[in-house]
Each structure stands twice: as C-alpha cells, then as structure tokens.
Amino acid sequence: xxxxxxxxxxxxxxxxxxxxxxxxxxxxxxxxxxxxxxxxxxxxxxxxxxxxxxxxxxxxxxxxxxxxxxxxxxxxxxxxxxxxxxxxxxxxxxxxxxxxxxxxxxxxxxxxxxxxxxxxxxxxxxxxxxxxxxxxxxxxxxxxxxxxxxxxxxxxxxxxxxxxxxxxxxxxxxxxxxxxxxxxxxxxxxxxxxxxxxxxxxxxxxxxxxxxxxxxxxxxxxxxxxxxxxxxxxxxxxxxxxxxxxxxxxxxxxxxxxxxxxxxxxxxxxxxxxxxxxxxxxxxxxxxxxxxxxxxxxxxxxxxxxxxxxxxxxxxxxxxxxxxxxxxxxxxxxxxxxxxxxxxxxxxxxxxxxxxxxxxxxxxxxxxxxxxxxxxxxxxxxxxxxxx
Numbered sequence: 498x499x500x501x502x503x504x505x506x507x508x509x510x511x512x513x514x515x516x517x518x519x520x521x522x523x524x525x526x527x528x529x530x531x532x533x534x535x536x537x538x539x540x541x542x543x544x545x546x547x548x549x550x551x552x553x554x555x556x557x558x559x560x561x562x563x564x565x566x567x568x569x570x571x572x573x574x575x576x577x578x579x580x581x582x583x584x585x586x587x588x589x590x591x592x593x594x595x596x597x598x599x600x601x602x603x604x605x606x607x608x609x610x611x612x613x614x615x616x617x618x619x620x621x622x623x624x625x626x627x628x629x630x631x632x633x634x635x636x637x638x639x640x641x642x643x644x645x646x647x648x649x650x651x652x653x654x655x656x657x658x659x660x661x662x663x664x665x666x667x668x669x670x671x672x673x674x675x676x677x678x679x680x681x682x683x684x685x686x687x688x689x690x691x692x693x694x695x696x697x698x699x700x701x702x703x704x705x706x707x708x709x710x711x712x713x714x715x716x717x718x719x720x721x722x723x724x725x726x727x728x729x730x731x732x733x734x735x736x737x738x739x740x741x742x743x744x745x746x747x748x749x750x751x752x753x754x755x756x757x758x759x760x761x762x763x764x765x766x767x768x769x770x771x772x773x774x775x776x777x778x779x780x781x782x783x784x785x786x787x788x789x790x791x792x793x794x795x796x797x798x799x800x801x802x803x804x805x806x807x808x809x810x811x812x813x814x815x816x817x818x819x820x821x822x823x824x825x826x827x828x829x830x831x832x833x834x835x836x837x838x839x840x841x842x843x844x845x846x847x848x849x850x851x852x853x854x855x856x857x858x859x860x861x862x863x864x865x866x867x868x869x870x871x872x873x874x875x876x877x878x879x880x881x882x883x884x885x
Contacts, residue, residue, distance in 0.1 A: 501634035503600040504593045508556055509567065509630055510586030515548040523549035524582060528566040528573070528589035533610055534657060536564065536575050538582060552585040556592050561602045563593040565609055568627035571620045572613035574606045591633050604646040607653055608638045611884035639884065649883050656876045663869035670858055670865070671732070678806050681851055682843050686811040692843050698836035700798040705763075705832060706785035707744060707752050718743035724776070724785040729760045731772040732809060744784060752784035752791070757801045759792040760785060761808070764821075764829030771817035771830065773808045775801045790835055799842060802852040807840060 501507060514525060525542040544552065558577060566573040568589035586592065595605050609616070616636065620626040640646075683690035697703065707723065723742045728735050744752070754760075754776055761773040773792070776783075785791055794801055807813055816838060821828040 498599075498638060498640045499634065500593060500636050500638065503605070503638070503640055504595050504634075506557070506594040507591060507630055507634045508594075509591045510556055510588045511552050512588045514542060514587050515544055515552070517542040518545060519543065521545065524584040525549075525552065525587060526584050526590070527587040528569045531564050531566050531573050531575055531590055533573050534575050534606065536577065536581065538584070541584070542587075544585070549585060553583075556585050557594070558583075558585065558592055559594075561595065561597070563595060563602055563605050563609070565591045565593060565616075565633065567591045567620075567630070567633060569625055571626060571628055572609070572616040574609040576602045576606050589627075591630060593633075599643075600640055601643065601646045601650055603650045603654065604640075605638075607650065607880065608640075608884055611880045612636065612638065649879075653876065653879060653883075656872055656879065659872045660869060660876060663865050663872060666865045667862060667869070670862055674806065674855065674858055675809070677854055678810070678851065681847060682803075682841070685807065685813070685841060686815065688812075688841055690843070692841040694839050694841055695798075696836065697792070697838040697840050700795045700840075700842075702793040702795075703832065703836055704752070704791050706787045706789050706791065707742065707748055708787045709742065713743070713745065716745050718745060719749065719782070721749055721782040721784055722780045724754070724760055724783065724789055726762050726765065726786070726788050729762050729772065729774050729789060731769060732774055732805065734760070734774050734776050739780065739783075742784070742786075749782050749784060754779040754783045754785060754791065755793065757794075757796075759794065759801055759805055761790045761792060761835065763788045763790065763831075764827060767818060767821070767823065767828040770821055770828045771808060771813060771835075773805055775805050790832065792835075798845070799840065800845070800848045800852050802855040803843070803848040804840070806851075806855075812841065813838065 511525070517525075521543040523544040523546055524538060525544055526536070526538070530537045530539065530541065560577050560579040560581070562577045564575050564577065564586075566589060593605065595602050616628065619632050620628045682692070688694070720741050720743050722739045724734070725740055728739065756776070756778055758776050758779070759773050760776055761771060762769070764770065765772070792804070794804060817830055817834075818828070820834045821830050
C-alpha cells in the first residue's frame with residue numbers, strides 16, 4: 498500500500514519559518530531533532546504564541562504521528578510520544594498521520610527505517626538533498642494485518658530496548674572514567690591540584706600523515722591500511738571502514754603506527770576539535786593520513802590513557818578553540834599549535850593507577866559491546882525478515 502492510502506494526511510513543516518525568539522514555550526524543530534525512534538528538543542527555534550498557533554494549523558502534530566526527515570539526512574523516522582512538549586516543524590520534516598485501523602504507528606516507523614535506502618534514492622538536490630511530499634505519499638510499503646503488525650512491533654521494540662540499554666551502559670562507563678579522572682587529578686581547567694605544566698612537544702614525537710594524491714609514479718608500492726579522519730572518534734577508534742592506500746617502503750616505515758599511539762584529528766566541527774584516541778592494536782603496517790596527527794608519547798613522563806582522557810577536558814578543549822583557524826563552521830589546528838598544547842603532568846605513579854582503572858573499564862566495555870553487537874545483529878536480521 499502507498500503511504501497516502503494508510504495515512505489520513507501527509508504534511509510538512511514551515512517553508513518560511515517565522516522569526517525566532519531568544520526563549521519561549523513554543524518550539525519549532527527541524528530534521529536535526531529527528532533520529533530513528535528518537536525526537537530531541539536540543540537547540541529548537543523559539544516562536545511567539547501567535548506564530549506557533551499559525552504554524553500548528555499546517556502541521557497538526559499529535560501523539561502517534563510519524564515524523565520523517567525529508568531534507569538533509571533523508572529517511573530518519575520517529576513516533577511522536579504522548580508526553581512530549583508541543584512543537585511545530587520546519588519543512589525538513591514530514592508529518593504522517595497513520596490511520597490506526599490500517600497501520601500501527603510504530604510499524605510504520607520501522608517500515609520507513611527499513612526502506613531508507615529506497616527513500617534516499619529518490620532524494621534530489623546538490624547542496625542539500627530532499628524529497629517532495631508527493632513522492633513520500635507514493636512510497637509503497639508492505640502492510641500486513643494489524644495483528645501481525647502488533648507482533649512484529651512487540652519483537653522489535655524488545656530488541657530495541659536491549660540495544661538502548663547496552664548503549665546506556667557504555668555511556669555510564671564513560672561517565673565513570675570522567676568522574677574518576679577528576680577525582681584523581683582535580684579540575685583540569687583550574688588546575689586545582691597545582692600540577693606542573695609542560696608543552697606536549699617536550700614529551701612526545703608528533704608527526705602528520707601521508708598525503709593522498711602525491712606524486713609516486715615509477716616507485717614500488719605496497720597496499721596498506723590507513724587511518725582516516727572518519728576512524729578517529731572522541732576517545733575510540735572506529736574500525737567500521739578501514740581504507741587502504743599504496744605507499745612506498747620508506748613511507749610505511751615513516752608513518753607506521755605502533756600500539757598505544759594517540760591519533761588526533763586536524764580539524765572538523767568546533768566541538769570536536771582536538772579529539773583523540775589511542776590505537777591499541779594497529780593493523781599490520783597501518784599508517785595514517787595527513788589530516789591526522791600521530792602523537793607518540795614518552796611514557797617515562799606521560800601515559801597514553803592519561804593523555805587521551807586529558808584531551809576530553811576543558812583545559813585542552815579551550816586551548817584548541819582559542820588558537821584554531823575557523824571558517825564556516827569548520828575549525829582546524831596545525832602542527833605548531835598541537836606541539837604547544839599545555840599539558841598538566843601528575844606523578845607517573847598516579848597516571849599508572851588511572852591507567853590500571855582504564856584497563857578494567859575496557860574489559861567491561863568489551864563484554865557490553867559484544868552484547869550490543871549481538872542485539873544489533875538480531876535487530877538488523879529481523880528488519881530484513883519483516884520488511885526485506
């Protein structure tokens with residue numbers, strides 16, 4: 498059945514959002530607030546009561562409606578909950594009003610999520626892709642009897658709960674590390690424990706990585722894995738996709754990563770500036786690209802576990818923000834600025850104690866991550882079974 502046959506209406510938000518206020522009780526959300534099975538109220542546009550009432554006449558949002566992102570990141574879907582604050586929308590989100598006698602709201606949400614690739618393929622545009630409401634209304638979905646929909650939703654909801662539970666566990670473990678760090682070393686920004694301060698270059702070897710597109714004609718090359726910006730997250734290495742590059746033996750020797758090297762990104766969103774992660778066990782002959790700095794610490798002075806956590810705290814973050822070059826929402830640092838990073842240096846025995854704590858937390862993370870991966874695999878398999 499087509500969406501327009503199972504919904505009493507398909508609308509979108511405001512094409513000309515009214516002037517926002519500094520603060521009010523009347524919220525306007527966008528596609529940035531809609532995720533899979535999640536609606537957030539972070540950084541909304543605040544409207545006057547008159548503007549809100551005018552905009553609400555168009556979207557008519559009520560609990561049980563399904564929101565679908567149709568501009569930017571197309572295809573994310575979530576259900577409006579009963580106890581959510583009232584809000585209206587910008588045009589980047591479509592509002593689907595399911596006919597409850599034909600289709601369960603959460604079944605529709607899962608069906609849309611399962612068909613994201615198809616929905617994305619219909620999006621058009623250059624700077625920012627989008628899909629028209631008419632095309633949304635014409636999307637075809639398999640709609641079984643309500644009893645079967647209820648069964649599928651019940652199963653998927655249970656597994657989704659398990660996934661969120663394990664994600665929350667990982668988040669709590671990260672929070673535990675942050676709390677332990679402050680407990681042991683004090684407030685980094687204020688240096689409440691009066692640790693001595695040294696520039697990073699005095700206790701680390703720092704290099705940039707290999708440049709793609711360099712001139713290598715006529716040289717003997719070997720294909721090796723390399724770490725890109727997408728692999729370096731705030732506190733961990735993302736191994737989802739590891740690319741390869743052809744490099745000379747000299748380049749491999751120059752850029753080869755060793756266990757416990759800290760990788761740091763050159764730039765990105767201002768809030769992610771200076772993010773870093775320890776690469777515990779690099780792949781054989783793994784190197785890194787030029788938009789990543791490799792920091793190899795002198796462990797007779799500073800340990801990777803301490804330094805990687807130090808990067809997440811305000812003293813380091815404010816330093817990078819203060820010296821970074823910023824253009825249109827993107828910030829970047831250079832080698833000189835990184836080398837001059839001021840680092841507070843507690844005694845090595847205290848760092849060792851923190852490192853031992855980190856290793857215990859990492860063991861717990863491995864167990865939780867394994868359970869999370871298994872739940873996610875089951876969820877993905879059922880989505881394919883139910884909607885493939």
